[in-house]
Amino acid sequence: xxxxxxxxxxxxxxxxxxxxxxxxxxxxxxxxxxxxxxxxxxxxxxxxxxxxxxxxxxxxxxxxxxxxxxxxxxxxxxxxxxxxxxxxxxxxxxxxxxxxxxxxxxxxxxxxxxxxxxxxxxxxxxxxxxxxxxxxxxxxxxxxxxxxxxxxxxxxxxxxxxxxxxxxxxxxxxxxxxxxxxxxxxxxxxxxxxx
Amino acid sequence: xxxxxxxxxxxxxxxxxxxxxxxxxxxxxxxxxxxxxxxxxxxxxxxxxxxxxxxxxxxxxxxxxxxxxxxxxxxxxxxxxxxxxxxxxxxxxxxxxxxxxxxxxxxxxxx
Ligand SMILES: [Zn+2]
Numbered sequence: 001x002x003x004x005x006x007x008x009x010x011x012x013x014x015x016x017x018x019x020x021x022x023x024x025x026x027x028x029x030x031x032x033x034x035x036x037x038x039x040x041x042x043x044x045x046x047x048x049x050x051x052x053x054x055x056x057x058x059x060x061x062x063x064x065x066x067x068x069x070x071x072x073x074x075x076x077x078x079x080x081x082x083x084x085x086x087x088x089x090x091x092x093x094x095x096x097x098x099x100x101x102x103x104x105x106x107x108x109x110x111x112x113x114x115x116x117x118x119x120x121x122x123x124x125x126x127x128x129x130x131x132x133x134x135x136x137x138x139x140x141x142x143x144x145x146x147x148x149x150x151x152x153x154x155x156x157x158x159x160x161x162x163x164x165x166x167x168x169x170x171x172x173x174x175x176x177x178x179x180x181x182x183x184x185x186x187x188x189x190x191x192x193x194x195x
Numbered sequence: 196x197x198x199x200x201x202x203x204x205x206x207x208x209x210x211x212x213x214x215x216x217x218x219x220x221x222x223x224x225x226x227x228x229x230x231x232x233x234x235x236x237x238x239x240x241x242x243x244x245x246x247x248x249x250x251x252x253x254x255x256x257x258x259x260x261x262x263x264x265x266x267x268x269x270x271x272x273x274x275x276x277x278x279x280x281x282x283x284x285x286x287x288x289x290x291x292x293x294x295x296x297x298x299x300x301x302x303x304x305x306x
Contacts, residue, residue: 065202080256081202081276134207148203151210151254 006030007116007176011184014195018188025124025190028183031117034091036170041082041106048105049084056100057086057093070145070162077147079158082106085147085170087117087160116176118183121166124190129167131186133157139164155179196269201276202256210254216240217247217261217277243267249277 006012008030016024041049046063054060059069059076061084068077073089086093094110101108120129126137132152136142139161147160155178158170171179184192196208216239222231246266251259259277264270 081258083256134209149255149257150203150206154254156254 002113004032004113006032007173008180009177011177011181012194016191016193017184019191022191024122024193026120026122026128026187027193027195028180028187029119029121029195031119031168033087033089033117034112035086035088035093036111036115036117037086037088037094037097038109038111039084039086039097039101039106040109041101042104043082045105046082049082049101052100052102052105053084053086053097056096057088059086066146066148068145068147068160070160075145075160075162075168077145077160079147079149085158085160087168087170114173115170116173116180118169118171118176118180119162119166120169120183120187121163122192123165124187125165125167128183128187128190129159132182133159135159137161137167152179152182196271198250198252198260198262198271199274200252200255200258200260201274202258203252206252206255210252211250211260212253214249214251214259217249245272 012030019025039049039053050061050063053076057074057076059071059074061067061069061076061078064078065081066078069075074087076084076086078084086097091112094108094112097108129135129137133150135148135150142148142161144161144163147158149156149158151157155171155175157179160168162168184194197205198208198211199205218240219235222228222235226232244265244267246264248262248264249259250262251257261273261275261277262271263273265272
């Protein structure tokens with residue numbers, strides 16, 4: 001595979017930033033998964049597509065809007081009708097999905113090189129994200145493993161809650177540095193660690 | 196204003212793009228009747244009150260929605276996936292009457 005370069009460039013500055021009076025409110029990181037793949041099913045083939053995703057990745061996604069599964073090194077969720085996003089630490093998951101999802105079921109789109117995965121974790125993760133997106137991030141409205149698609153000032157973002165205080169964001173590579181910079185600014189008041 | 200997307204839930208209107216009057220039906224593409232095409236492109240009722248509109252959740256799941264909205268109060272009474280409600284292109288002509296027009300008010304067809 002082609003060596004991937006982070007689009008965050010010099011904006012990615014590991015270390016402790018912002019408010020240092022207290023413990024860091026959030027930790028920001030780029031998770032760099034090997035595969036980010038979109039699976040689409042034709043109308044009526046939703047169950048077959050979910051079965052194919054399970055056979056290829058082991059992820060048993062519920063057939064519910066926004067519902068997903070989040071494991072240590074792989075995750076998936078529905079982000080639109082008949083559309084699911086699969087994120088896997090390994091490279092080449094797209095080929096496995098291509099084999100499992102026949103053209104009678106739907107289509108598979110490899111986005112691994114076109115998206116950047118950013119993780120926001122820590123006790124103030126909900127607070128910081130609430131400043132950026134008009135989405136309810138409380139655990140009741142946005143339970144662990146659920147995902148959604150939304151936008152920050154026209155920058156499309158897909159967000160999954162991957163832990164009690166942890167969210168994984170997928171943004172376009174081309175907007176990743178701008179979004180990352182905004183995210184850092186938003187985290188300044190609570191103090192943040194880039195790791 | 197907020198719109199409740201049937202997939203994503205309630206979201207700010209900033210995530211949506213207005214796509215026009217949902218009561219308009221595209222004429223048969225084979226039709227050469229200028230009155231019909233003129234009505235399709237230009238004639239809109241512009242009601243002050245209940246209105247059926249197309250919106251796309253462009254900053255979210257990207258589906259097209261039919262939104263029943265009051266243009267005076269902005270109260271939304273229903274939101275549904277457009278695909279579930281819209282008839283295919285070959286469907287019958289729109290029920291809403293287009294205002295009568297004189298042939299002379301339109302440009303000539305290219306010769
Ligand atoms: Zn939506």
